[in-house]
Amino acid sequence: MDSTDFLINGIANAFSLIFNLNPYILSITGVSLKVSGAATLLAALTAIPLAFALSFCNFRGRQALITLVNTGMGLPPVFVGLFIFVMLVPAGPFGSLNWIFTPGAMIIAQYIIVTPIITGISIAAIKAVPRSIIETVYTLGGDGKETVIVTMKESKFGIITAILAGLGRALSEVGAILIVGGNIAYTGSVGGIGEGLSYTRTLTTAITLETSRGDISTSIALGIILITIVLFVNLLANAIQRRD
Amino acid sequence: MEIFRIENLMVKYGEKVALKNIDLIIQRGEIFALMGPSGAGKTTLLRILNLFEKPTDGCLVFEGKRLNGTHTEKLNARRKMSLLFQTPSVFNASVFENVAYGLKIRGADKDTIEEKVINALTIVGLEGNERQKARTLSGGEAQRMAFARAIVYDPDILLLDEPTSNLDPANVAKIEEIIMRIRSERGTTIVFATHNIRQVKRIADRVGILLNGELIEVNSKERIFAAPEDARTKAFVNGEMIY
Numbered sequence: 296m297d298s299t300d301f302l303i304n305g306i307a308n309a310f311s312l313i314f315n316l317n318p319y320i321l322s323i324t325g326v327s328l329k330v331s332g333a334a335t336l337l338a339a340l341t342a343i344p345l346a347f348a349l350s351f352c353n354f355r356g357r358q359a360l361i362t363l364v365n366t367g368m369g370l371p372p373v374f375v376g377l378f379i380f381v382m383l384v385p386a387g388p389f390g391s392l393n394w395i396f397t398p399g400a401m402i403i404a405q406y407i408i409v410t411p412i413i414t415g416i417s418i419a420a421i422k423a424v425p426r427s428i429i430e431t432v433y434t435l436g437g438d439g440k441e442t443v444i445v446t447m448k449e450s451k452f453g454i455i456t457a458i459l460a461g462l463g464r465a466l467s468e469v470g471a472i473l474i475v476g477g478n479i480a481y482t483g484s485v486g487g488i489g490e491g492l493s494y495t496r497t498l499t500t501a502i503t504l505e506t507s508r509g510d511i512s513t514s515i516a517l518g519i520i521l522i523t524i525v526l527f528v529n530l531l532a533n534a535i536q537r538r539d
Numbered sequence: 540m541e542i543f544r545i546e547n548l549m550v551k552y553g554e555k556v557a558l559k560n561i562d563l564i565i566q567r568g569e570i571f572a573l574m575g576p577s578g579a580g581k582t583t584l585l586r587i588l589n590l591f592e593k594p595t596d597g598c599l600v601f602e603g604k605r606l607n608g609t610h611t612e613k614l615n616a617r618r619k620m621s622l623l624f625q626t627p628s629v630f631n632a633s634v635f636e637n638v639a640y641g642l643k644i645r646g647a648d649k650d651t652i653e654e655k656v657i658n659a660l661t662i663v664g665l666e667g668n669e670r671q672k673a674r675t676l677s678g679g680e681a682q683r684m685a686f687a688r689a690i691v692y693d694p695d696i697l698l699l700d701e702p703t704s705n706l707d708p709a710n711v712a713k714i715e716e717i718i719m720r721i722r723s724e725r726g727t728t729i730v731f732a733t734h735n736i737r738q739v740k741r742i743a744d745r746v747g748i749l750l751n752g753e754l755i756e757v758n759s760k761e762r763i764f765a766a767p768e769d770a771r772t773k774a775f776v777n778g779e780m781i782y
């Protein structure tokens with residue numbers, strides 16, 4: 296088998312896995328969407344109020360928080376994974392919760408990775424609202440509360456973009472969830488490939504595993520799904536930016 | 540009856556003095572023109588009247604009360620006014636939403652908003668443009684929309700910063716006519732800034748001449764043009780001032 300055959304067979308098999316809705320692959324996609332979706336949702340619920348607080352309020356520790364957000368935006372996921380792992384292993388401070396190697400642990404790890412990203416991009420979107428818009432609110436008789444409401448409306452597309460950027464980052468993240476999730480599937484095989492249905496195995500962690508054990512077709516199928524989802528998220532973000 | 544009284548006011552931006560030694564009384568219901576060359580401090584003075592800028596020194600008395608007090612007191616005072624910027628800023632929304640803003644934050648009901656917005660847009664000649672995105676208006680249209688937005692909630696005091704600078708002669712005449720009509724129908728106090736000497740002649744009752752941050756003369760329009768007290772006023776109104 297030469298290298299072209301190898302590639303063509305791999306891709307052909309990959310498409311057949313996708314179009315036959317292979318349960319192993321579907322379950323992995325489901326876990327990816329659930330974990331990254333939940334983490335992004337929770338992160339957005341924290342990040343957006345935080346971004347407004349950091350932009351509008353002057354409180355003690357504000358500068359420190361901004362520094363933390365900026366650092367957090369570039370935090371290596373593997374480090375976050377290690378940190379959560381140490382917290383959640385049976386011998387660690389939160390070991391008794393039994394959260395290690397569960398989707399919950401993965402959500403926590405991605406939440407920590409994504410929150411600073413959404414916060415940082417939201418702050419930039421809020422900053423991009425011209426000062427003259429805020430001043431206009433005052434000249435028409437508005438107070439501080441109304442300037443916040445108007446800023447929210449004016450920056451809404453930027454903030455949606457921030458959430459989508461966070462989601463994209465979560466979906467393509469691998470280091471942290473590999474460590475805290477354990478890349479687990481149930482025993483047995485479904486559809487003739489892989490193991491049983493996924494428990495904590497996501498598109499990214501499954502690709503690392505399937506590639507390393509030589510199941511290229513499955514890897515390519517997972518890769519196609521991953522890139523399609525991430526591409527869709529990015530297209531959505533672009534469409535929103537164009538509407539603004 | 541006086542509505543604003545400014546005493547010994549000074550405004551500094553860092554080291555730069557934008558206004559100094561300002562003493563000025565504005566009467567309720569008058570049309571007062573602030574005239575002066577670019578950079579003289581006209582915008583700054585309007586912002587002070589709108590309680591927008593805090594004076595570095597001196598004080599502002601509004602309706603007989605010194606306003607260095609509470610937030611609510613200032614908010615209540617600001618709610619009676621509107622300030623129209625030299626370069627209007629539009630909200631990223633429809634023309635209707637833009638004009639409705641001042642009514643909405645004052646808690647007006649839907650029918651009142653609908654009626655007043657349409658009325659204000661008709662006054663400035665923008666009826667039919669309600670659904671248009673405000674960002675897509677031309678410069679002159681945006682200025683007229685901002686004018687409608689400033690008058691829609693019938694403020695007692697209208698502060699206008701070069702309200703006709705982007706407009707063609709027909710629209711200048713229209714806005715000037717609206718200014719006069721609002722005052723005669725509602726007794727609105729109007730303070731406007733301008734470089735335009737002919738505009739002052741057409742609509743002002745009294746005039747203040749600002750030069751380098753100082754109010755060099757305040758007088759009735761007739762006095763300012765016929766018998767100015769200050770030689771610099773004379774030079775300015777005759778267009779001889781070099782700036």
Ligand SMILES: Nc1ncnc2c1ncn2[C@@H]1O[C@H](COP(=O)(O)OP(=O)(O)OP(=O)(O)O)[C@@H](O)[C@H]1O
Nearest residue numbers: 552555556557576577578579580581582583584625
């Ligand atoms: N925020 C600010 N920071 C620093 N300097 C300022 C600020 N605002 C105004 N100035 C300065 O104060 C002076 C008065 O400005 P102002 O805008 O009141 O002038 P103006 O009479 O309205 O001029 P124009 O006719 O060009 O609009 C100017 O020299 C300006 O550069």
Ligand SMILES: [Mg+2]
Nearest residue numbers: 581582625700
């Ligand atoms: Mg000005």
